[in-house]
């Protein structure tokens with residue numbers, strides 16, 4: 001239960017881990033893309049503005065050049081005011097010492113400027129230059145660009161034009177772009193969290209279902225199944241899990257049937273013994289012969305219980321795979337002869353003739369003790385279910401890598417409806433008769449288990465009142481994959 005609770009907790013944290021991982025990944029990609037896009041846009045807009053201003057400064061420098069050499073400040077003023085009105089900026093015309101000759105705002109006339117952009121022209125001998133400045137103004141702070149251009153007359157730099165213009169609109173536009181990008185990013189984060197929770201929920205849903213089924217099964221309800229269809233690792237896991245549950249349920253059912261059948265079978269001889277013992281105990285003056293008869297019956301019941309317990313122990317060993325198969329190469333005739341010799345006295349007692357034809361003798365790889373037990377059970381049945389004076393015929397044959405032992409009798413036989421059940425545990429066709437003969441209904445089940453252990457089978461043909469033929473078929477050579 002603790003493991004299951006831990007699994008549920010784990011699924012919950014997996015869901016959030018997925019969401020966070022998605023978020024981090026998308027955040028990194030989104031951040032990089034938005035920084036690249038906004039800086040590209042900003043560069044583009046600023047470059048456009050700078051090139052327009054530089055062009056205006058160049059053309060103004062060409063226009064004012066002849067008037068600067070003539071010190072005609074009035075005409076220069078008209079030109080720069082006119083150009084300044086056209087482009088909406090501020091023009092300053094400086095002489096070669098950096099002193100403002102004309103300011104279109106008439107503010108800095110006579111002031112010496114030593115900004116980098118001016119020095120680039122006057123001392124750096126550049127034809128144009130530009131730079132950005134943060135301007136503090138009573139109306140508010142803003143960013144401006146200074147573009148300078150050389151004023152050339154007769155091949156000499158006689159001054160410079162400085163054109164300044166606000167680029168706050170560009171700065172505002174890129175700021176707005178970044179704000180919008182951030183808003184879109186936050187929106188995208190929200191959508192990603194919802195989508196990732198939804199998708200991880202889809203992935204973890206079958207695992208959750210499996211966990212729920214596992215809880216119910218661990219609480220004892222073996223009929224539960226996950227029933228997850230489809231493909232993929234989780235579906236395959238669920239299908240294998242269902243198969244495993246089916247097998248466990250089947251085994252559990254078989255186990256409980258076995259226990260109830262076995263208890264029932266063990267109770268029957270005990271009940272008989274109790275009746276016999278009580279009859280002797282509570283009756284006065286019981287003749288000695290009756291005592292002897294009752295004790296003989298009790299002895300018979302003890303034998304029956306003994307053989308039942310022996311068979312049950314063998315089957316339980318087989319079920320728990322304790323029984324190992326000890327392979328040896330043996331001739332089939334030696335096994336069959338041992339069985340027939342051991343059962344001959346019982347057959348003789350009932351005047352039943354057991355004949356054999358072992359002319360097709362062959363060597364096979366098997367566990368001799370187990371194979372002997374199987375053949376013994378079949379011959380014993382043939383004798384047991386054949387009337388006095390009947391006959392049993394045992395033959396051997398081999399063909400195509402398989403060896404067969406055929407046991408034929410002319411006994412009571414069976415009707416077809418019984419044939420499919422006789423290999424089941426405790427199945428007996430005629431319970432009363434089997435009780436008389438001490439049968440428990442485990443013999444043929446053991447025969448079939450031994451045959452399967454060797455990768456073989458048992459076939460049966462029978463006709464009621466006429467007799468039966470049981471054929472045990474096993475491979476001559478054992479392959480490990482045939483052995484159960």
Ligand SMILES: Nc1ncnc2c1ncn2[C@@H]1O[C@H](COP(=O)(O)OP(=O)(O)OP(=O)(O)O)[C@@H](O)[C@H]1O
Pocket residue numbers: 311377381382385409411412413414422427428429430434438439440441442443444445467468
């Ligand atoms: N050769 C046969 N002829 C007729 N009926 C048979 C023959 N062999 C088996 N049967 C029927 O099949 C039933 C099952 O046989 P199985 O050997 O499993 O049990 P059993 O002989 O009753 O008891 P035991 O466990 O002692 O062998 C028998 O009770 C009998 O009714």
Ligand SMILES: [Mg+2]
Pocket residue numbers: 377380381439443444
């Ligand atoms: Mg039997």
